[in-house]
Each structure stands twice: as structure tokens, then as C-alpha cells.
Amino acid sequence: MFSKTFRGGIHPADGKSLSRDCAIKKLIPKGDLVFLMNQHIGAPAQPCVAVGDKVLVGQTIANPGGFVSAPIISSVSGTVKSVASHACANGDAALAVTVVNDNEYRTVDGYGTERDYRSLSPDEIRNIVRDAGIVGMGGAGFPTHVKFAVKPGVVIDRIICNAAECEPYITCDYRLMVENPDMAVLGMRIIMSMFPGSKGVFGVEDNKPEGIAALKKASENDSDISVVALKKKYPQGGERMLISAITGKKINSKMLPADAGCIVVNYASLIAVADAVSFNRPLTHRVVTVTGDAIKQPGNFEVPIGTNVSELIEAAGGFVTDPEKIIFGGPMMGAAVYSLDLPVNKTTSCVLCFINDAADVEPGECIRCGKCLTACPERLMPIKLKNTADVGDYAEFERLNGLECISCGCCTYICPAKRRLSQAITAAKNHIIAEKKKAAVKK
Numbered sequence: 299m300f301s302k303t304f305r306g307g308i309h310p311a312d313g314k315s316l317s318r319d320c321a322i323k324k325l326i327p328k329g330d331l332v333f334l335m336n337q338h339i340g341a342p343a344q345p346c347v348a349v350g351d352k353v354l355v356g357q358t359i360a361n362p363g364g365f366v367s368a369p370i371i372s373s374v375s376g377t378v379k380s381v382a383s384h385a386c387a388n389g390d391a392a393l394a395v396t397v398v399n400d401n402e403y404r405t406v407d408g409y410g411t412e413r414d415y416r417s418l419s420p421d422e423i424r425n426i427v428r429d430a431g432i433v434g435m436g437g438a439g440f441p442t443h444v445k446f447a448v449k450p451g452v453v454i455d456r457i458i459c460n461a462a463e464c465e466p467y468i469t470c471d472y473r474l475m476v477e478n479p480d481m482a483v484l485g486m487r488i489i490m491s492m493f494p495g496s497k498g499v500f501g502v503e504d505n506k507p508e509g510i511a512a513l514k515k516a517s518e519n520d521s522d523i524s525v526v527a528l529k530k531k532y533p534q535g536g537e538r539m540l541i542s543a544i545t546g547k548k549i550n551s552k553m554l555p556a557d558a559g560c561i562v563v564n565y566a567s568l569i570a571v572a573d574a575v576s577f578n579r580p581l582t583h584r585v586v587t588v589t590g591d592a593i594k595q596p597g598n599f600e601v602p603i604g605t606n607v608s609e610l611i612e613a614a615g616g617f618v619t620d621p622e623k624i625i626f627g628g629p630m631m632g633a634a635v636y637s638l639d640l641p642v643n644k645t646t647s648c649v650l651c652f653i654n655d656a657a658d659v660e661p662g663e664c665i666r667c668g669k670c671l672t673a674c675p676e677r678l679m680p681i682k683l684k685n686t687a688d689v690g691d692y693a694e695f696e697r698l699n700g701l702e703c704i705s706c707g708c709c710t711y712i713c714p715a716k717r718r719l720s721q722a723i724t725a726a727k728n729h730i731i732a733e734k735k736k737a738a739v740k741k
Contacts, residue, residue, distance in 0.1 A: 301528055304542045307539075307673065316591075317596040317598055323597060328609060331399055331641065335392055337643045339434075342393065343367060350378060356371060362428070362441075373603050413578065430579075435645060435647065436460060436565075439644060439645045454493040459564075461501060462503045468647050479509075479513045496522075500524070502526070504527045510527060533706040533708070537555060550702055588610050590653075592653045601642050603643065606640070607642060623651070623652045626648070627650070662717070665715055670719055681717075683700045696730065705720060705723070
């Protein structure tokens with residue numbers, strides 16, 4: 299059967315065999331839990347607790363900092379130890395609430411109470427999703443309730459679940475597909491109820507036949523939900539790539555999926571919607587893959603958000619030997635970290651540990667092979683964009699459509715000279731966006 303896909307992309311070794319057959323294990327944290335305020339795109343959350351306060355599972359400990367923001371919910375019961383700056387995975391620091399776990403896991407009133415989503419209005423569902431702190435859990439962290447707030451007159455005809463999980467090594471969503479397809483289908487039905495006449499689509503890469511089968515069985519009695527096999531190719535799970543492969547429609551950086559009549563939701567986020575709306579359980583836990591050749595016992599772990607990553611490594615048997623490189627996320631778009639003294643966030647899908655840093659090579663000169671042009675899913679000219687970025691010619695960078703780059707890393711991966719194409723382009727793009735924001739504020 300022909301699998302749908304997009305133009306461009308690459309075929310890296312996926313490394314998923316290390317953890318794909320490892321059932322999800324629940325991890326009970328031992329130490330303090332740290333809740334960073336910047337676990338999402340947009341304005342950081344604002345703490346609403348103080349040192350010494352008692353908190354419960356499901357209690358809001360930080361309110362949204364704006365419309366494009368999300369609250370932070372405690373995943374344990376205990377006492378607030380501090381409200382202070384804490385290190386982040388990207389090397390920066392952010393405000394965080396630290397809670398001393400009392401190991402009693404007492405919950406707020408009403409936690410886990412069932413309700414029928416069919417009795418709720420779209421606005422009520424949207425508010426529940428907002429108050430539950432749900433964001434894109436595949437890595438982007440975009441507040442989910444904002445996706446549901448479409449402009450008046452915009453017709454949404456397709457709800458797309460990003461179940462591609464195209465990043466190498468990551469298997470947390472795959473395990474959720476195999477072990478918990480019913481909740482994902484429930485989440486899909488809830489979102490579809492907000493947009494009458496819409497169809498639901500699960501987009502799954504064809505290297506996950508067990509996941510495809512599980513979702514088809516879970517949705518077999520709903521003719522408005524389909525499961526589409528996508529070609530195993532990176533970055534198949536990119537929002538633009540998914541929309542293109544499934545609908546044939548194209549969007550760019552100036553557009554939203556809603557402009558193509560679509561809403562795209564990550565698989566784990568879909569389950570979080572079902573949890574929040576149907577069972578009054580806000581986003582407090584997530585599944586994380588711990589893998590790589592430096593890990594003794596790779597696996598998938600359901601952990602309370604805020605858990606120290608070192609506890610995840612311990613749960614996976616520790617290191618075979620000290621790794622040269624540790625990445626939060628996948629090897630293509632993840633962030634290399636310098637310390638394990640970091641908390642699990644809403645967007646922490648994977649902790650990837652390598653014995654050797656394969657990327658630590660000296661780049662050579664461009665041989666003009668054109669492979670980066672062929673691989674780029676956005677049809678850009680990566681080598682020209684890097685050249686303009688290197689000399690700070692940002693006007694030319696924009697003229698060459700550099701702002702359309704999605705930072706997928708395909709160009710760097712495919713380059714035989716191992717030139718830092720994606721890194722240079724992303725840095726230039728971030729600089730231009732920051733300058734535009736500064737100019738807008740001055741106006």
C-alpha cells in the first residue's frame with residue numbers, strides 16, 4: 299500500500315529498536331520536583347504560590363502569563379521549597395517553583411471525576427484544556443487551547459493527530475499508540491465535537507504497523523476518523539509536512555494550520571485532552587524515552603513533570619560508560635545539555651545518551667553537490683542561506699526566504715562536508731525575528 303509523504307527529507311537510521319518494545323513503566327520520584335515557568339511557547343507562567351505553601355496533585359501553582367501561555371500544575375503533593383531561578387536545558391535560567399514531595403500524592407477536590415464531553419460547549423472544552431496546562435508535547439510546546447481559538451469565519455474540516463514520531467530514537471508516542479489507543483481516539487472525538495463537520499485523521503509513519511493497527515481497531519466504529527500511513531521519512535512529523543502529505547495543502551511561516559482548514563495536535567497532547575476533559579485530570583505527567591548506546595536498559599517511563607532527569611537515568615539502569623553527548627529530544631532537533639540536574643518538562647519526550655559524539659567533526663569546504671537543496675523540505679537553498687548568515691547579510695537572507703526554514707537539520711545531516719548549515723541558518727533566523735520584535739515594540 300502506498301504511503302503518503304512530502305517532497306524532500308532524509309532517511310536517517312532511526313535507532314528505535316533500542317526502546318520500541320519496552321512497555322511504559324511508571325516512575326515514582328525520590329527527590330524534589332522543579333517546575334519551570336517556561337515550559338511552553340509564549341509568555342512564561344507566573345507563580346501563584348509562595349515558599350511554605352502546601353500544594354496538592356492537580357493544583358495550579360502558576361497562572362498563564364498571557365493569552366499565548368499555559369498554567370503549571372503540580373504533579374505531587376508537598377510543600378513549596380523555593381520560587382527562584384533554575385537552569386534550563388538550553389543553558390539559560392528561568393523562574394521555577396520547587397516542591398518537596400511528601401510522597402502522599404493527595405489530590406485536589408474533583409480530581410479524576412468523570413464527565414461527558416458531549417454536554418460541554420466548545421468554549422467550555424477550550425477553557426478546560428487551557429486550565430489543564432496542555433501544550434504541544436512533541437517538543438514545540440505551543441499552548442493547545444490557542445490552537446482551538448480559530449478566527450471567526452474560519453472553517454476547520456480536518457483534525458490531524460501527529461502520530462508520525464519521525465525523530466530517530468524516540469518511541470514514547472509509539473508505546474502510547476500500542477498501549478493506549480482508546481484515550482487518543484477519545485481525545486480526537488472531543489476536539490472534533492468543537493468543530494462540527496470535521497474529520498479526524500491519525501498520521502502514522504509506516505514503520506509503526508502495530509500502532510496503525512491499534513488505532514484502526516480503536517476507531518473502527520467511527521466513520522469520521524481515519525488512520526493514514528505516512529512514509530518513513532524525516533521530518534514527516536513537521537506540521538507543514540503533515541498537512542501537505544495528508545491534505546495536499548501548503549502553508550508557510552506567515553500562515554497557521556487553520557488557514558488550511560486544519561488543527562494539528564501531537565499524540566500525547568491528544569491523550570492529555572481526553573484526560574482533562576473526560577476525567578478532570580490536568581497535565582501532570584508525561585512519557586519519556588530514555589535511550590542511546592550509553593544507557594544500560596533503554597525504555598519508556600511515565601514520570602511526574604518536574605522529576606529530576608538523573609532519576610530517569612537511574613531508572614534506566616544508569617550509564618554503560620560516561621556519555622560524550624546527552625540530548626533532550628531527538629538527534630535532529632533536540633538540544634544537547636551539559637548537566638543532568640534538570641527537570642522533566644511538558645515537552646521532554648526523550649533523553650538521548652551517546653557514548654561518542656558523532657557530530658564532533660571538523661567541517662570541510664562545500665563541494666557544491668546540491669544534496670542540501672534536494673533534502674530541504676521547504677525547497678530552500680541552505681548553502682546560500684549559510685553564506686549570507688555568516689556575513690550578516692540579513693536582507694539577502696530574507697530575500698532567499700530564510701525565515702521559512704523549520705530548523706529540521708536535514709541539510710546538515712546530508713552534507714558530506716559536515717558543514718553547520720542548519721545551525722547558522724537557525725541563528726540568523728532567530729536574530730531577524732528578535733530584531734523584528736524589538737522594532738514592533740518601539741512602534
